[in-house]
Amino acid sequence: MTASKERPEPGDTRSRHDDLVPPSAGESAASDLLGQALGGAAKRAGLDPHADATTGHVVWRAMGGWRGIAESVLPGLVFVVLFTVTGQDLVVSLVASVGLAAVFTVIRLIQRSPVAAAFGGLVATGAAAALALFTGRGVDNFVPGLITNAAYGTAFLVSALVGWSLIGLAVGFLMNEGTAWRADRRKRRVFFWLAIAWAALFFARLAVQLPLYLADQTAALGTLKLIMGLPLFAPMVAVTWLAVRALYPRRAARPDET
16 A cells, blocks of 8 residues: 655645745845735734733734724725715715825824824825726715735735745744744644635625626725724734744743733
8 A cells, every 4th residue: 555645734834844944045035024014014013922912912913003093994985985975076985085194194293202104095095086086976086995906815815825824924033033934834724724815805895896896886985994994904004923923822921920
């Protein structure tokens, strides 16, 4: 009888021989840079596995607290409401939306708080508004969001399939282990499925919103974008946080360390 071949587990995208082959210099440099960028962004958002924080606190910080929620939701909400109640007055709706995003940015500048998120939101809102004004179609205000979902979904999916999960790269940087997680089958499997889950989130948004865009349903598209924004982002952050903490349990403090 011939020995049966071992079947690869889900998330194990490499053969057993790949475990013996270290990444090339180019792969190592690229993964280090990408991991540093992703890990730095995660840490600034409050997603630091070293932190002694509850899941609820981590999710709240990732959303930016009340200010972050307001900056994320209100400009889009104002656009949808005004576009509906003014009889689809595109100029008024866009001016109010961009103006509100500008107000949030100015408030951050006055208070000397981090402006990256608010400024990024202002640029995105302004670019989307410019496109909509240029074409004269309200639904074009959501084109950047559709492109972003497609790009992020593709990036997470490809990273999982090639065995270099973006989640793993970020966590590897945060935990000071680089790409060593790729030699651990359990970590590799968890990071694979986390990347797949994030890809599914972005593609789900695209699958629901793109038909509305093609049907020129501006109000419905704006409403669903809000519904599928933070309400889906928050639980995904929680699942990711819990999965990572399970892989890297905090070391109990010894009596002489307390």
